[in-house]
Amino acid sequence: MELQQMRYVIAVAETNSFTRAAQRCLVVQSALSHQIARLEKELGARLFERTSRRVRLTPAGAAFLPSARQCLDAAERAAAEVAASVGEVSGRLAVGLIPTVAAVDIPAVLKDFHQRHPKARISLSVGASDELVERVRQGEIEVAFLGIPVTARPRGVMARELARERLVAVVAPDHPLAGETSVDLRRLSSEVFVDLPAKTAGRAQSDLAFTAAGLTREVAFEVTNADYLARLVGAGLGVALLPPAYVAGMTGMVTIEVTEAPARAEFVVWGRESRTPAAAAFLELLGVEEE
Template structure:
């Protein structure tokens, strides 16, 4: 068994197609199929169930895939550590970003990082703060930019607050409240709301504000991504509350929506999060570009599952 065979297995498992897996691995399909078949003979189990139209992992394949990914990650880390010992940062850096990130200009940050460390392969992943934190804990991500309700810390990871922000009310340009100097939650509780999906940190910021005020509202439209919310508001389907740093640049270019300051609206923090256990050289290099120390807090160790 060797690492290349493991890479082939992972590629087939992720594409569920031998042809696409071979293209990803830059090898002819017959060679990839032959190596996987040889591995199956060595292991004495079938990793994939194959037909002319389908490829699926067997139960043995599912079990093998976990260890294969761990082995490949360890091998990549060994190469990166060896390079780092000579002063060269190599390897992979997986970065998670919420769409509403405003505290850091992520494209500019990545440009500065590339200029300093051109041998690092950077992968970006967008998602909700909760799923990004979970991905850091499992090793799928190295670092992430989050948005959380004020006073909340992401569990099981190192984190640093980057900025504080207040939400503003977003209404259609023709809404009666458009142009108001400011409003309180009790003045808008009867409105129909557009918001993020229930159960996400982005939604929790607004839910907690209304709960703290002793108010209950109607959320008629739930959106899985932030860009859709102002578009729904512009069509008169409801009002919304969004972080000011995110929505102000969009509103400045969109005459169909208007922003109104909130007296007692939600507040959020933007945070940087990374693994508290043995950050990779590429992660440490990104923290250096950000001017952040990678030294964990006293008592910090690997997060428990």
């Protein structure tokens, strides 16, 4: 069993196509197919079901995939540790973040990191805070930036709070509230809202504030993408509660201060296990030391 065979299996599983997997791995399709067939023969089980329309993992393939990823990660980490021993940071740095990170200028930090460590490969993924914490716990990403209620704290990971801020109301210029300089939660409770999906950390900040005030509100539109959320607000479909630093980068919106506004805390989190050289260098750049 060879690492390259594992790379081919992962590529096919992620693309659902031998053709696209071969393109990703920069090999001809026949070579990729041959190597996977050799591996299947060695394992005594087919890893993929192949039809003229689609390719998908068999139960054996689904069982093989997590361990294959772990083997490749271990091999890459071994190479990165050797490079680090001679003063060179390489390997993968996988960073996750919520769309509304405001405490850190992510592009600026990544630019600085890349200039210092050009041989490190950086991947970014955007998601909800709860999802990102779980991915850090599972080792899928090394570092993540979250936004959660101030009463909460990330569990199962190392964490450092970066900032706290109170949300502001955001409306379209022609909204009835657009002329107000401030508004309280009771007045807002009569409005229709655009918000993140229920039970997410980003949504919980606002839900908790209204519940604590003994109020309810109508969330008519649930959106997973913060940019699209802003577009719906701009179209006049409802009110949103967003971090002021994030709103500062938006155009064509009206921002209103909120009395007893929901608050959120921004965190950077990383795994409890030993960090990769790239993750350690990135956290050092952020001024974060292991607790």
